[in-house]
Amino acid sequence: MNRSKSEALFAAAQKLIPGGVNSPVRAYRSVGGTPPFIARGDGSRIYDVDGNEYIDYVLSWGPLILGHRPPQVIEALREVLEIGTSFGAPTEREVDLAALICECVPSIEMVRLVSSGTEATMSALRVARGFTGRDLTIKFEGCYHGHVDSLLVKAGSGMATLGIADTAGVPESFAATTIALPFNSIEAVEIAFRERGDKIAAVIVEPVVGNMGCVPPRDGFLKALRDLTAKYGALLIFDEVMTGFRLALGGAQELYGIKADLTTLGKIVGGGLPLAAYGGRADIMSKVAPLGPIYQAGTLSGNPLAVSAGIAVLGYLKAHPEVYETIEKRTAQLTANIPEGITVNRVGSMFTFFFTTDPVVDWESAKRCDTARFKQFFHWMLDRGIYFAPSQFEAGFVSTSHSEQDIARTVDTAKEFFERADCQSAAGYQPAPHLPQLE
Ligand SMILES: Cc1ncc(COP(=O)(O)O)c(C=O)c1O
Structure with a gap:
């Protein structure tokens, strides 16, 4: 995926704005790489300055329950x-x-x-x-x-x-x-x-x-x-x-x-x-x-x-009170059938895939997650047009504009990550010993 325009903007931004961003997590420090600079959004999608399209599960960190530009x-x-x-x-x-x-x-x-x-x-x-x-x-x-x-x-x-x-x-x-x-x-x-x-x-x-x-x-x-x-x-x-x-x-x-x-x-x-x-x-x-x-x-x-x-x-x-049932159903579809080694927490249309086998009930259990494996998953998804929050410690969101097809594509992309042997692309990545290794 070409991100040359985002890379140039990120370099310019870092000279002018601390970390190149106006809120820290946007800088991708915990996952590495260049954050796509966003040119526009529409419904469930955002488009970066290089013309790449993403299904957006960040939704401006939650506000956009009706998607972009309702x-x-x-x-x-x-x-x-x-x-x-x-x-x-x-x-x-x-x-x-x-x-x-x-x-x-x-x-x-x-x-x-x-x-x-x-x-x-x-x-x-x-x-x-x-x-x-x-x-x-x-x-x-x-x-x-x-x-x-x-x-x-x-x-x-x-x-x-x-x-x-x-x-x-x-x-x-x-x-x-x-x-x-x-x-x-x-x-x-x-x-x-x-x-x-x-x-x-x-x-x-x-x-x-x-x-x-x-x-x-x-x-x-x-x-x-x-x-x-x-x-x-x-x-x-x-x-x-x-x-x-x-x-x-x-x-x-x-x-x-x-x-x-x-x-x-x-x-x-x-x-x-x-x-x-x-x-x-x-x-x-x-x-x-x-x-x-x-x-x-x-x-x-x-x-x-x-x-x-x-x-x-x-x-x-x-x-339209039925909206809540619809987005909950979509989110349930998104978080169903997750393989062993991942703990999914979901309430309504808020969700997180935690890279741990244990239940996540507080900060002690959340911080035991394998963040290196999360990082690899994050980039796998991003490179295939799925925009999740660039941190293990954030919730994802689904909007009314996410279609069943959007969800199905996201599920298939994640499934591929879990099934393929050659997805260990993140430089220097070593799965934590206590977690199942990728095949
Ligand atoms: C639960 C909660 N409270 C407060 C805030 C702060 O809101 P803002 O970023 O608009 O200052 C946030 C931001 O993410 C939040 O999630």
Whole structure:
């Protein structure tokens, strides 16, 4: 596959932008090689600057549940271009989007729009602290909640991919406000609350983790978090930036029947444009300025372009609830019949192929994966036009635009990898001794 134009652009980019990219995982550091520079997208496909076509399972890291350039979004954006892209003043569309969000996610009684998932989690945490008058937060190892200072402790996503446990630049005193516990361990949470319960403002959790790869909650784990936070007067924050509107219209909290105190949303809520949100119980959200003393603001918050894209996508999902069954069925087709040596985790249309024989239930088990073998698989797929996330520790996504044929082609390509003897092309690659060797 010729990638000469991408190679030239990557070389130029690296002189100007750290690592040549505006978000670390895009640089392909953990898999090696040159990231394709993308020229355009359409439906389930993206096309790079060299004209190569790929079936896209990254979907801009989750937002594009309707695929690339869905007509509803394009139409909505066109309308806004006629009237102006930002006013820094209230608009009717913001009320419409807020109403849609509150309707879809019943635990959200009031909501504030922001521009990124990071901003949403940072603000939700501030609100939890302001509301409870406490400083500490429980988070879980391998969960990623954006690059909020105090939450970059044992975080997933790019931190996991690049092997950075705790980032430089965060004062120890900030990191000390975070208690990082193993995901799925009710016992660890019980102990933390027993020891420091009167100081814990919130538990923040990805209810289905996407950022160490897809890892579902064990039976009873989310319910235990709900009960323990209620018992100790702490708030339960569901970070649904990834799972919101993806696992169900009401997100993971609908799927698992748990009501969070605060919820953060991102990705799908902005329909592919920079928009995110945090919201929850009215008594808590009423403490946010100008109603209350907890300050949070944003120049481009609620800008009409992003808001109209969000309305177009949420409106479509609400009017077509069958979408969730369709994308779940497609994803099940994608993840069926995986050979021995691979553990597949899937919830709805989120999935990860883990290169390990053991169940993956937390960061300890995720990090035992054979990342060298993943790297080889990744390049095999990419070279054959299948675009997966360039890291073992990310979730894949399926959109409404993925056809049965797309899925079948992906399955066949993966099957070939597992069956062929000559696919050990990654330079210097040695399969880990504990995993089955390729034939
Ligand atoms: C669960 C979760 N929370 C927060 C974030 C941060 O969102 P953003 O990248 O928009 O700042 C992400 C990003 O991937 C995420 O997956």
